[in-house]
Amino acid sequence: MLYDHGPETHANRGAGDMDGSVQLEMRYGASNYAPLPVTIVRGKGVYLWDDGGRRYVDMMGAYSAASFGHSHPRLVQALTDQARQLDTVSRAYFNDRLGVFLARACRLTGMDLALPMNSGAEAVETALKAARKWAYKVKGVPDGRAEIIVCDGNFHGRTIAIVGFSSVAQYRDGFGPFPPGFRSVPFGDAAALRAAITPNTAAFLVEPIQGEGGIIVPPSGYLAEVAHICREHDVLLICDEIQSGLGRTGKLLACQHDGVTPDAVTLGKALGGGLLPVSLFLARREVMRVFSPGDHGSTFGGNPIAAAVGLAALDTLIEEGLVERSARLGAHLLARLRAIENPVIREVRGCGLFAGVELDRDSASAATVATQLLRAGVLTKDTHRNTIRFAPPLIIEETQIDWVTDRVAEVLNELARADAHP
Template sequence: MSDRELEARFGARNYAPLPVTIVRGEGVYLWDDRGRRYLDMMGAYSAVSFGHCHPRLVEALTAQARRLDTISRAYFSDRLGPFLARACELTGMDVALPMNSGAEAVETALKAARKWAYKVKGVPADRAEIIAAEGNFHGRTIAITGFSSVAQYRDGFGPFAPGFKLVRYGDAAALAAAITPNTAAFLVEPVQGEGGIVVPPQGYLAEVARICRANHVLLLADEVQCGLGRTGKLLACEHDGVAPDGLMLGKALGGGLLPVSLFLARREVMDVFKPGDHGSTFGGNPIAAAVGLAALDTLMEEGLVERAARLGAHLLRRLRAIDSPLIAEVRGLGLFAGVELHAQMASASAVARRLIEAGVLTKDTHRNTIRLAPPLIIDEDQIDWAVGRLAATLDRVASEDPPVEAPASA
């Protein structure tokens, strides 16, 4: 059997990969099993912000792996403290709690918010509410899928945990109307990634923060995809001058090498946790801490935040200059862009498959949108090349009758 056949035979069918087998990566490029090179315009959902196999990050991982691996949090390590201190210094948060995946960081935030509601705000036992936004994607655990507005993510997985409600994304007035005395927190992505690279109206987060403060409600920002320079600021919240009460980071925090995540918060929020309340065997392990610290230092020392701002503006200009009847809208912030196609004219999934032939790797997402989130090390010529291939592919698809369709992919 081929590698693909083995995966199809023995792997659960919870993904529908595009028809390409990747065997090597370096910088912004990937190579398949036939030796063909592709430009990576997806960046593993923002996890590969530093490019593939960044030498500094690989060295941090291998050096630490040779010295000490996992010891659990039963003991102190010499790696975790410096990592947490650097993360708090950069984000302005007081305390950080290390986990592994982004979903784990979100679950940690939910637990902290509920316990804060009972211990600090004075919400009656088991009455705390958490508000989230429609179109959200915060992970795939039972609790998180329970407040998803995507039918497929919920189908067959109920019953779901109570205590969550949804409001329209980008509508601060809807949030204000939904808050009750039992509201603990508002959980929101400053830019919705999986939802279609949706950027809220300017000033939305600032107004949301004001509403939360006025009602003694925590503002929890999920920046697992949009944080760490992706939007041209260290944190996407900074575009509105907002400092949240709690912050979730992940994906790029592991340098594309391993899962690393953090829930960071004000001390008042994090201090509700006592030893034994919450934890993770692998969260904050020495290898993860070494890589996380190297990732943060690399982000700052290589000027990747500023690079994302400059090259992101160039990417959006080039995308908006594409003259194609298939394009309904171009959205984005920094190196985080989405090209929404008219659903009746073309399938974003089909276009993503056709882009493989053109040497560009990306993936479709919700709202029939082509997602573009390349490594932050990409340069202007590489962006121009990728946009040129996208424009040519859209021209070819537009000339076909009927338009090429393809099944939606995960």
């Protein structure tokens, strides 16, 4: 059952208190984010409320982390029940929650083994370590020569190694030198991957749909062809499903749209139910068995609370039919966005409840549109290629989608009129 979205207003905290909090954040917080001018104090379902009691529809979904909506009762219950029973203990001991969680995740994804971490970037770093060690211990690549191929426009996290193979200049600026051993090819171009593979290639790391890159959907059949090429050359196919996985695109994993079962998968964001960071690196047994005790680990990875919430998230996803719901309502969202006739729009892209509206740079800034949508009661954010992204909680209703797309049309129509009559 989908849960009640609660009352429409909330003003338990004063705006003055929140203004003080913002000032403190700006005074003491690092300037690595530039938040939109709103202070969120409460969330329930698809709605968020600011410090003045105004309600917004959340079309960001915390970059897919809030896929179940905010404060889902089942997930909150799992969190609080486990916190009262047992919190964090070292992986030096077994706990009674982790094995059940890992088994559920492996059976759902078709993987053999799973390694728990916290953030998505940690899951990707784990994948990189596994791929390199597999190359040396199994494939026979000479020590120190393993290469991993990635895609232009990728976003896999913000660690030194990961930004080192980013094609976004800002992500790299001032952070070198970077670890070697990475090569980038155009996204959606299987022939380019084939040409880049050498005997030292360990793996191909790819997002089935590029989220931060602008909700870029590759040509149909791309991943299937990529999987064939990787098998042909004994190269691991690693799909980064941190944003696109767990129902976001209308399949459990986005790679399933092409009927592909990769050698390994990274999961995160929605896996923590929006409540805490939970991530997994899942892989075939041959890949994962390269790890021995002491090779890799995490203080909080696989802790009982994370395992309990992760298990509840997976169970909720399946038992509430949210994957199928994403497919159905995602088609409705894309149809409504594509029905907006406006010269400001260059292209609407997406799959499931993962959509992007690219705008003409000469007519409108996606950042400006995000601010205007905020004023209209819609929370979203711009991303690369001057694109507005939409990734709402999977529990969203059709009527809520209609309300949001009406606001999008109004904001863009206002921009078009201003552009026509400056």
